[in-house]
Amino acid sequence: DVKVTQSSRYLVKRTGEKVFLECVQDMDHENMFWYRQDPGLGLRLIYFSYDVKMKEKGDIPEGYSVSREKKERFSLILESASTNQTSMYLCASKRKALGPPYEKLFFGSGTQLSVL
């Protein structure tokens, strides 16, 4: 089965710090995603990448950037962390679907980030 690995399970950072969240998938998937999950708000898409060095903004890209230098790795960067970025961050990947199932995402276990 697909494995999506996020580098940290828990992370505590200070306001203003630059934060890197790393995600690696092992199934040669073309597409990778970063979501954040907050109580009462569900999952919200931050950024999406459909190929190496390619990216698209999701619903809430403000305050975030991403990097995809290799196919298996997708990094989320908080340029200057703020307290309102305290959240659970979930990485996902999926193959480029030519037939069903469509949009079958494989998620990592998440990184709970606390910004103090």
Added chain:
Amino acid sequence: LAKTTQPISMDSYEGQEVNITCSHNNIATNDYITWYQQFPSQGPRFIIQGYKTKVTNEVASLFIPADRKSSTLSLPRVSLSDTAVYYCLVGDKRKTGANNLFFGTGTRLTVIP
């Protein structure tokens, strides 16, 4: 994006069949219906997808009426380990990624002993 509406929470006793209904009145011709399951402290997991009629796999069944304006996820004989949040999503098969899937807050199913 086709909007979906599902109950916020449901309770069920162990061993019962659970049906979670999702409403998607604005579903379009190229949209597929997908359900994900999320256990505490884990990312969501794809469980089933369908376009029309009935789909069954080892985890669940998905019933979709002819007008496709709703769908029902059926979990047979639930156990405590089925306690999770269940998300109903509608997405266009021609698209991917950004702005194609909206997870929302899902339905929190609690299975009671």
